[in-house]
Amino acid sequence: MTAGDLSGPGPSEENGQPPVNTATASARTLADPGTPFAVLDVHKALRNIERLGTRAARLGVTLRPHVKTAKSLDVAALLHDGTPCPVTVSTLAEAEAFADGGYTDITYAVGIDPHKLPRVIALLRRGVRLRILLDSAEQATFVAETSRQAGLPIPAQIEIDCDGHRGGLKPDAPGLLEIGRILHSADCLDGVLTHAGESYVAYGTEEQGLAAKNERDTAVAAAERLRAAGLPVPTVSVGSTPTAHAAEDLTGVTELRAGNYVFFDLVMAGLGVCRVEDLALSVVVTVIGHRPEYGWIVTDGGWMAMSRDRGTAVQAQDQGYGLVTDLAGHLIPDLVMTAASQEHGTLTTRDGATPPELPIGTRLRILPNHACATAAQHQGYHVIDSAAHDTAPTPAIKAFWPRVTGW
């Protein structure tokens, strides 16, 4: 093999300019930026967005996408036609960044820490309707007192537990009405919210349909109990990516939340919520070595690029750290990223057969287990559009879209 066989550096890099992971003049295609880097296929993202948008419209509910997966104003702009839509966030840093971007209807869907209320108040004072979440009388008391002191009601939703996944109260919990009354006394009660977290282990349409029905029924039951006690419940919010795609009847629900669906990932494909070809996020890596005696191809993409997430390990088909495609996005049959160090990935065939010949310097794309976790390892996305480049072996980079970081 000669140097000429390798995919060489671009012209500006030959001048000693360090390539950076942003779309510079020299970063014209996926062959250009230094690896590893994250790639977003905007064509697939738009298709995924349209799919759930159509469902939500048919179900008669507002869609409130969770922006915690992409954490990007540019990706969020794909969700709507110019007018910022309602969104869900997982951190106040996201809320602040989206407020800066013109979003005025934001739900912060993590149980509130009292220490964070000054930042909540600051956002409300900017004219952002920031809704917070809680599931205890202690939190409700703190929120009500802070609202009174600030002369500004903090819209708060009561977290309802529909499947024992994480936080929340059962709809028949003794404390539910007390929390509702404390919030209502300071004009804070905004509604109820639940998340079918256990739907991430619900396989196939039938199980997911049951999870969606349970999620809806639980939220509506909590809302009706509060209303029967004379308390207002304007918002009844449900959602997870699997249940959002399975729900058939959302009577009594006002809004649907989902986040992962914009990118999808191998966990969602394993659940049957999407196909592998719907995955919009991948990571470009380079082959840096071979260990033929073990059947290994070694790349420069380790867990720092993919995350340590191994969500498919509990599924029928364990996909290791990810499936492998060529730069154009075509799956390389049976090749799996089976091991990761910080900056090394190991690719092997599923059956232990000799892997395909992929010379040093070959660039590949890895499809992740968990898009939220993999995206979080990167500062942003190099954007491609597979609709425009169906036949290009090396897709062109259209843009670099940065992520919101920190808390």
Added chain:
Amino acid sequence: MTAGDLSGPGPSEENGQPPVNTATASARTLADPGTPFAVLDVHKALRNIERLGTRAARLGVTLRPHVKTAKSLDVAALLHDGTPCPVTVSTLAEAEAFADGGYTDITYAVGIDPHKLPRVIALLRRGVRLRILLDSAEQATFVAETSRQAGLPIPAQIEIDCDGHRGGLKPDAPGLLEIGRILHSADCLDGVLTHAGESYVAYGTEEQGLAAKNERDTAVAAAERLRAAGLPVPTVSVGSTPTAHAAEDLTGVTELRAGNYVFFDLVMAGLGVCRVEDLALSVVVTVIGHRPEYGWIVTDGGWMAMSRDRGTAVQAQDQGYGLVTDLAGHLIPDLVMTAASQEHGTLTTRDGATPPELPIGTRLRILPNHACATAAQHQGYHVIDSAAHDTAPTPAIKAFWPRVTGW
């Protein structure tokens, strides 16, 4: 419970100033920054640094710390007295940041991707002795040709495989001498390097001592084979945190690499390389909920703050996502972070007993499985000094030290 029972926000936050994860005037103690955030106890880091520094001096080898764990010029400054020491890096972004910080002797210890050579050449032209790594004739050919074209030899080390962990050639591999000759023809041959990656599953002093002896013997055997063929081998580099602490004889070795040891973590404690009380890195989280029916305490620190790393899952004592301490760093007996969502952590007792009463708003610290992975989830470190604050329940923050990010 009244609002006054909760640890309230600091004065400037009451003015509506959003707290940020940097040590501002308002961030005086671990009670102040918004959670979650990473904390570095500089007293423990210095003790860990002194321990290995003393060992390396006694063994008569140069210590070349791997800065991939901390990725911080400020942390690296603890390693030496004002004069930048030799370092190992895992990315060219680290190499460039450390070059900017005055470091001139840097080993990039990931097999070279030919596409990255222009950045290597740029660093060499700045006067940095950047050593690269490779394990194939293809890479050696590319490096030699690039060196000739640039009129500048790129110092390259041959990666030797001592335990079947990842990359490298066995010392008796047919290709070793060919690679050495290709590199030497362009004046590039800088030596050999090996890493006992399997020492991360070597338990106790005896197993680690054997791994250290094997690591040394393998590297020296490869060096001697190259020398017998008339090739120069100035550098014989070995190291991993477990073997660096176990090696008793490094005759023939010129330098020792280790990185994790500055912070240590629960994996290293489980291997017996350090004690839990040596862990210098932790993550501050806040209690945001309780599920007494399940025995859960819910916090605002999920896998985004801790990483998905579950390195202790394969050890005798599985530590979940981490052990729990109070803000002063005292372990809360039997409390473990057993589950994680993106921004939620679940704490339970090891035996399923009722957990201690920790009100909403209580701040805790979580000790991580894997310091490299947890540190990578944060933009930097809030620095405390436990030597100066042995009796303080809420340690003072001395500084904020940023991390190098990206590739």
